[in-house]
Amino acid sequence: MPESTPVGEPRIPPLPEADWDDTLRAVAATTGPLNVFTTLGRHPDLFRSWLGLGSRLLTGGLLDARVRELAILRTAHHRRCAYEWTHHRVLGLAAGLTEEQVEALRGDPAEGPFDDADRAVLAAADELHADGTVSDATWAALAARFDERELIELVTLVGFYHLVAFALNALRVQTEEGA
Secondary structure, eight states: OOOOOOOSSOSSOOOOGGGOOHHHHHHHHHHOSOHHHHHHTTSHHHHHHHHHHHHHHHHSOSSOHHHHHHHHHHHHHHHTOHHHHHHHHHHHHHTTOOHHHHHHTTSOGGGSSOOHHHHHHHHHHHHHHHHSSOOHHHHHHHHTTSOHHHHHHHHHHHHHHHHHHHHHHHHTOOOOTTO
16 A cells, blocks of 8 residues: 555644744654644643654663654554654654665565564564554563563554544645655
């Protein structure tokens, strides 16, 4: 299933730099003026709360970066979120995923170049997407690899990136030129 691109103009355009608050300025100084931040920054209180959880999951979490990006990219695929896919593809490659693995995330994981541990992470993302929960068999496979805090983090990560994809797609946040 191809990644979608938001159709039409953004429903809520990015906030002009002259209107940024200190939080948005600090984020942009670190990441650049990414449209995800400059759009969500139009709701400063919500943005700060969202940023706290997102930062914890992305940079301060317990999960290995490669595992994290497997789950995020599979979620971006399911939600057909081009913005999320584009940015996390780069992060996934930097975390050790191969080009072949990234492309395989758009198809059936059983046919891709993944080991059983990766397939359990992908099954969790697939099941959470389809059913809103994780089967006992997948949970057992995950529990053989992750401790309870990592298990909590994994399901929270998938849910968080579903939320992000919903917002990006519904608001029609555009991928930056050259991304």
